[in-house]
Amino acid sequence: MATFTITEFQGIVNACFDGTTAEEIKDSTLHTEFTDLGFDSLTVYEIVTRIQDDYAVTVPDEQLDELTTPAALIQYVQGQLTAV
Template identity: 60%
Template sequence: MSAFTLTEFKKLVEQSYDAESAEALHGQALDTSFTDLGYDSLTVYEIVTRIQDEHGVTVPDEELDLLDTPRALIAYVDARAGSRT
């Protein structure tokens, strides 16, 4: 399986939320909490579900609580996606 990148994450955000929010994900926004970015828990859950469906990486609820920024979630998924064969 290939790496999980910011580009891949932006595609999922666009599908789950909107294109404008996806395009705003750069720089400091990557270290901003999902709540502060305006994502509610349902939106984050939808993104995580798409990650599981499209990339085969499961994010347990207890882990998701700790992955509260785009950068943290991308790094988590990338580390696991890269280790899958």
Template identity: 50%
Template sequence: MRELTARRPAAPDAISAGEDESTDLDGDIIDAGFRDLGYDSLAVLELASRLERDWGVVVPDEVAATLETPRAVLDYVNERAAVK
């Protein structure tokens, strides 16, 4: 079974928009809020789009808005990827 991991939690490098250059993405950020990490709502929607494309897991916009941390994204994707 394929599993999304926290190599760099919730793939902040997969988010191409909204990154605050002062944010240290190399630290332990798995439970940090995306907003605290410098990512805006458009960046989270971009992440949802990339997860659908790369993992085949649909993340509706209304769900993406509730995924506030890298851990929440990991859990959401891995729960749905396991069902496939």
């Protein structure tokens, strides 16, 4: 069974920023809103698209609106992976 943790999430974020500086996601920023981390909606959408491609999970658009922090998104994806 695949897992999706802060480490995997940070890898996806780094890939989305293609080597440029991205906000490092740490335990202290897990519950910070994406907008407060400097991620606009397009960046969050790109992150979610990569997660869906790499982990074969689905994050419906209406669900994405509720996943406003890295912790919420990580928990949702891990829940989807566990359900499979």
